[in-house]
Amino acid sequence: MQLEKLQAFVLSNSDYGESDRIVSLFTLEHGRLKGFARGARNSQKRFGPALEPFARINLQLNLKHGLSTLRGADVITLYTGIRGALGAIAHGLYACELVECLTPEGQPQPRLYRLLAAYLERLDSGQSEEPDRRMFEINVLNILGYRPSLEGCSRCGSPFDAHGALMQQGGELVCRFCAVTGRQIPPAILHCLKSCLATGRFGQVVIDEELLVAVAALLDESVATHCARKLKSLEFLRQTSRQGET
Ligand SMILES: [Zn+2]
Known part of the structure; x- marks a missing residue:
């Protein structure tokens, strides 16, 4: 052989x-x-x-x-820089588990390979910030064809206006004519996520606290929808994030 x-x-x-x-x-x-x-x-x-x-x-x-x-x-x-810090370890394990859970077996994904390398290098350099994790997630979803539609309504196709979008279960984004309820996603969030896709580098997109909460809610929903199982590393990530806050 x-x-x-x-x-x-x-x-x-x-x-x-x-x-x-x-x-x-x-x-x-x-x-x-x-x-x-x-x-x-x-x-x-x-x-x-x-x-x-x-x-x-x-x-x-x-x-x-x-x-x-x-x-x-x-x-x-x-990546010894990652292994010396609990927060970075948690982010690194999460990144790997996300890739493991979402990628099909035996299919080359060179863009995703480069993205994972860039993210681990970022973590290795001492950065284990929440915006980087979100940047990684939206790009993973994008490369694998799982990201929510950010430009226009996923049902009728009309571009999102100044009202933004309404998030449905599973992270689907639709316009206010196609749904009457759902979490409000303002244009600023759609813009932020599009910027995360447009730039190829970590640390380029600034996401403030308020925006981050909404971006996180959207991405958590999208990731959970496409992962067939609950990610083990997620709880560890939550624990280390909480420790970082105190
Ligand atoms: Zn619509």
């Missing part, structure tokens, strides 16, 4: 049996896949710290449908 050389992020890992590990990977070349790392728990020699969550690695594996076999892995970066 041919040995493939790939670049990847480790999204998560779990123990298997006495000495093995199953690793969820997001590769540049093949998108998300699962790898079987034989002996990874017993011997540090072959894999070292390369299979830790959000490590960026070069890896060698035999590609198979369902479960590939890892032959070796070398660390590109462990």
Whole structure:
């Protein structure tokens, strides 16, 4: 069987049996896949710290449908800046779990790969701010085709006017002629999210406190709609955010 050389992020890992590990990977070349790392728990020699969550690695594996076999892995970066701060760890784990939950298996997503790299680099530099997380989320949803319509009503197609939009269950945005109830989404929020999509860089869009609350509500709803399960890292993220407030 041919040995493939790939670049990847480790999204998560779990123990298997006495000495093995199953690793969820997001590769540049093949998108998300699962790898079987034989002996990874017993011997540090072959894999070292390369299979830790959000490590960026070069890896060698035999590609198979369902479960590939890892032959070796070398660390590109462990993002030690993230690992030294609880808030950054929580954001990093959340980013990886979001990618793991939303991306289909075996489909390359090079734009998403670059976005995850940029976000982890941002976290690694000591920034673990809420606006960056929201910027990451709207871009993830956009790349995967899940983002709510920001330009016009998702039902009748008319552009949003000065009244903005009404959010329906599942984060759908519609105009006031297509729905009579729903959370009011002012034009400022739509504009803010469009700016997050237009700029390719973290830290470029300023989101004030008031705007952030509304942006967060919209994105939480959209993310929850498209994730088939509740994200484990979300509770950890909430806990560390609360600690940061006190
Ligand atoms: Zn409409």
